[in-house]
Amino acid sequence: MSVTINAHQLGRLIDKTINHMGSEYVEPLHGIRLDADAKYLYTVASDRYTLAAARYELNHGDKNQEPWARTIPAEYLRSLREWIQSMKGAGLITISTAKDRLIFEGPRTDLSIAVTTGLEFPDWRGLLRSMVETTVEGDLFPCLNSGYLSRFNTGDILRVRFTADQKPAVVFSEDFIGALMPARFAGVYPCKEETFESAHKSWLWTLAAGSTDASLDGAAYEEERPLYDVTTDIRETGETLLQQALQSGWDMHGKSKEKPDEFLAHCLAAVNGWMAFRYLDALHNVDPRAAQAVVAEVADELDSGEIGEFAWDAATKAGFDPQKWHDDYEAHKQKLAEKEAAEAAATA
Structure with missing residues (x-):
């Protein structure tokens, strides 16, 4: 029984669930459950106050694969994470x-971890x-313990259902589902105000001084961003x-005959926009953190306004000849100019 996953995705699965492990005094929960079925590989963890499950869709899609699960003991998670990194x-x-x-x-080294196969993990799916x-x-x-909320802070946007x-x-978030138990389950008295009405009433004196149409949507609160x-x-x-x-695809319509140069510009913009999105999407699927780092780095380069210098250096580093590209382009423009001049003289 085996599954294959890339290193970054495995590390990501661990990072999404490691904060939810149970304590050392509850052995079945003191670790991360690695769970595989015919479609996904999951990591699952719970300390009874929170429950988290992250998943990765397997490429092989072997519908006949027999499900299996093992708990990675907490004491091995650090060495496993370092090995992945x-x-x-x-x-x-x-x-x-x-x-x-x-x-x-x-690819180069292997790692073997001892596990206790008899440990019973909760039916997290159920x-x-x-x-x-x-x-x-x-x-x-609802009444929630704010201390447990930070465990879900993995940088993802979360949707919540009460x-x-x-x-x-x-x-819920992308390939992640979790649960946060109400504070009463933790043996802590929820709060002084047990209903919304009583909590609202306790703040009436303060809130009454505010207007009923206050908003943060006004122009005074808009960010002053450059163009x-x-x-x-x-x-x-x-x-x-x-x-x-x-948008560039929409702008191409009706421009092929009237303004061929504009048509070509919109065509190139549409093609380049789609290519860039597909490359970014592929990188994000393989390594989301690397994709985010590239986006941030490119944003700095664009803000600097030195795209030409960066492109020239990148072309040189890759073994191309940007000077030849420049000379060929200038020769092409010169040829077009001579052609237009000749056509103008012929029609004069």
Whole structure:
């Protein structure tokens, strides 16, 4: 029984769940559960107050693969994470099970971890399923322990579903699902105000001094950005590239005959926007952190306004001859100018 995953994605799965491990006094929960089925590889962790599961879709799609699961003990996670970081993000790791071992085979080195096969891990699928399928009850005013919220801070945007005051909150993000138990479950009295009405009432004196139409959407609160501000956010970058591809495609219509130069410019912008998005999307799927680092680095380069210098240096470093490109381009422009001059003289 084995699965294959690239190094970065395995590290990402561990990072998304490691903050949710149980303590050393609860052995079955003191680690990260590695769980594989016919479609996904999961990492799962819980300390009974939070529950987190991250997944990676396997490429082989072997519908006949027998599901398996092993718990990686907490004391081995640091060495495993360091071993993963020692290789390139795109390097493939094959994970297989042995008698009492988990074996990680990398491009250059292997790692073997002792596991206890008899440890019973909670039915995390069943727990999350029951939470997700719970119907929403009444007016919600959930009570949560803020100390546990930070465990979900992995840089992702989370969607939250509340079902009832004394039921877990379920969170979703890309390839991630988790749950946060209500504070009462932790044995802590939720808060002084048990209902929304009583909490609202306790703040009436303060809030009454505010207007009923206050907003942060006014012009006074708008960010004073320059005309072209390069974003360092990877999602915004992807959105900008897709907008460029679509808008340039729309602008091509009706310009082929009237203004061929504009048509060509829009065509190139559409093609380059789509190519850049596809390359960024592929990099993000392989190594999201590398993709984010590239987006931030490119944003700095664009802000500097020295794109020509950067492109020239990159071409030289890659073994190309940018000076020849420049000379050929100048010769091409000269040839076009001579052609236009000859056509103008002929029609004069």
